[in-house]
Amino acid sequence: xxxxxxxxxxxxxxxxxxxxxxxxxxxxxxxxxxxxxxxxxxxxxxxxxxxxxxxxxxxxxxxxxxxxxxxxxxxxxxxxxxxxxxxxxxxxxxxxxxxxxxxxxxxxxxxxxxxxx
Amino acid sequence: xxxxxxxxxxxxxxxxxxxxxxxxxxxxxxxxxxxxxxxxxxxxxxxxxxxxxxxxxxxxxxxxxxxxxxxxxxxxxxxxxxxxxxxxxxxxxxxxxxxxxxxxxxxxxxxxxxxxxxxxxxxxxxxxxxxxxxxxxxxxxxxxxxxxxxxxxxxxxxxxxxxxxxxxxxxxxxxxxxxxxxxxxxxxxxxxxxxxxxxxxxxxxxxxxxxxxxxxxxxxxxxxxxxxxxxxxxxxxxxxxxxxxxxxxxxxxxxxxxxxxxxxxxxxxxxxxxxxxxxxxxxxxxxxxxxxxxxxxxxxxxxxxxxxxxxxxxxxxxxxxxxxxxxxxxxxxxxxxxxxxxxxxxxxxxxxxxx
Numbered sequence: 001x002x003x004x005x006x007x008x009x010x011x012x013x014x015x016x017x018x019x020x021x022x023x024x025x026x027x028x029x030x031x032x033x034x035x036x037x038x039x040x041x042x043x044x045x046x047x048x049x050x051x052x053x054x055x056x057x058x059x060x061x062x063x064x065x066x067x068x069x070x071x072x073x074x075x076x077x078x079x080x081x082x083x084x085x086x087x088x089x090x091x092x093x094x095x096x097x098x099x100x101x102x103x104x105x106x107x108x109x110x111x112x113x114x115x116x117x
Numbered sequence: 118x119x120x121x122x123x124x125x126x127x128x129x130x131x132x133x134x135x136x137x138x139x140x141x142x143x144x145x146x147x148x149x150x151x152x153x154x155x156x157x158x159x160x161x162x163x164x165x166x167x168x169x170x171x172x173x174x175x176x177x178x179x180x181x182x183x184x185x186x187x188x189x190x191x192x193x194x195x196x197x198x199x200x201x202x203x204x205x206x207x208x209x210x211x212x213x214x215x216x217x218x219x220x221x222x223x224x225x226x227x228x229x230x231x232x233x234x235x236x237x238x239x240x241x242x243x244x245x246x247x248x249x250x251x252x253x254x255x256x257x258x259x260x261x262x263x264x265x266x267x268x269x270x271x272x273x274x275x276x277x278x279x280x281x282x283x284x285x286x287x288x289x290x291x292x293x294x295x296x297x298x299x300x301x302x303x304x305x306x307x308x309x310x311x312x313x314x315x316x317x318x319x320x321x322x323x324x325x326x327x328x329x330x331x332x333x334x335x336x337x338x339x340x341x342x343x344x345x346x347x348x349x350x351x352x353x354x355x356x357x358x359x360x361x362x363x364x365x366x367x368x369x370x371x372x373x374x375x376x377x378x379x380x381x382x383x384x385x386x387x388x389x390x391x392x393x394x395x396x397x398x399x400x401x402x403x404x405x406x407x408x409x410x411x412x413x414x415x416x417x418x419x420x421x422x423x424x425x426x427x428x429x430x431x432x433x434x435x436x437x438x439x440x441x442x443x444x445x446x447x448x449x450x451x452x453x454x455x456x457x458x459x460x461x462x463x464x465x466x467x468x469x470x471x472x
Contacts (some may be wrong), residue, residue, distance in 0.1 A: 010374065011257065011260075011261060012335070013260075013261035013264045013265060013287045013290065013291060014257075014260055014261060014264060016264055016268060016283075016287060017260070017261070017263065017264025017265075017267055017268065017287075018264075020264075020267060020268055020271060021267060024271070034377055036377050037377070055253075060377070100256070101256045101257055101259070101260040102256060102259040102260035102262075102263045103260060103263075105263075105267075
């Protein structure tokens with residue numbers, strides 16, 4: 001069964017890009033356009049990894065990050081931060097990796113493969 | 118000290134446009150020049166600290182004191198308050214005044230008003246922040262372009278026309294975003310005279326409506342047009358109006374996209390007749406609204422509440438264009454309910470061509 005990745009970004013172009021690329025690389029994807037939506041999805045659907053844009057309006061990305069890392073059922077889901085503002089993410093625990101936009105997709109794939117196979 | 122009693126030297130010192138005082142070891146002011154007395158009053162008998170009413174923490178590093186110690190010139194930036202209560206930024210230089218045996222008998226403190234420089238410095242800092250903000254927006258757009266190109270290439274490989282088209286649309290959308298940023302920068306960076314012409318406001322508003330209709334649909338935002346058909350013409354700069362409206366509409370769309378509380382979103386674009394023949398344009402949305410704390414900052418230069426997706430240029434451009442037209446832009450907003458921006462263009466006659 002393919003591993004499932006949740007892509008969270010409020011820019012539809014980015015969502016389309018990442019899902020197309022990750023699907024081409026053999027993963028299943030689900031998407032959310034903000035942190036609240038992403039958190040709701042994770043309550044009902046299992047994801048093996050999350051790619052997260054932290055700079056979404058209303059800080060929903062940061063809140064999502066905090067909620068997930070505090071939730072005992074979700075805190076072990078690896079999160080990869082993909083953001084236009086790299087290095088500004090001093091949240092509770094460390095993300096698996098942080099990528100600056102525009103993302104180097106091969107480097108991203110390498111981290112994904114190393115993390116969930 | 119004899120030189121200071123010389124009338125010529127005294128006049129010379131009085132006419133230097135800097136604040137000059139002579140201080141002794143206890144920082145007592147012995148003498149001040151005319152320029153200093155004009156803005157600060159008579160200082161004789163006071164110590165420097167008492168006279169300027171400076172709290173002692175700011176005097177820890179005292180250039181005058183240091184000059185007494187080592188005989189070198191020292192400098193420091195400070196904020197002083199004049200006798201009229203005006204705050205001025207100064208840079209202070211302290212230099213030793215020696216007697217014929219080389220003993221330091223006093224220290225000359227020369228303060229130069231650098232308030233205008235400070236103002237420019239502040240603007241440069243803001244400019245720097247804007248450029249950084251813009252770089253971040255462009256990085257996001259580049260990611261979008263990367264994505265569009267990836268999808269187009271995938272479509273070409275799979276010979277999938279639908280996918281090529283989809284990818285191409287992403288490319289175009291992000292290309293449009295870059296064009297808007299460039300236009301905004303150009304609008305901000307130079308003074309330009311509006312190109313007044315007799316135009317049909319309803320026609321321009323309809324064009325904007327058609328330009329944004331598809332984008333609104335993509336985000337499931339209902340987009341409505343309400344034209345006052347009795348408005349026939351107005352004298353204004355069509356490019357300016359187009360820029361004002363597209364900035365306001367894309368802001369309205371962002372406000373709807375940012376709102377996760379409501380299921381249905383709506384943007385209304387209206388034309389109305391104002392008082393004294395003015396033409397009024399309204400852009401109303403039921404998006405996130407503007408918080409009380411942010412209301413004062415909305416028109417501030419380079420202010421943005423959109424994280425790295427906003428440059429803070431949009432409303433600045435809108436305001437600049439409205440000013441050029443002698444008009445104004447206002448807004449009413451309720452947090453979580455929505456916002457309405459109102460741009461009012463005063464009635465204007467077409468300037469007569471020169472004979």
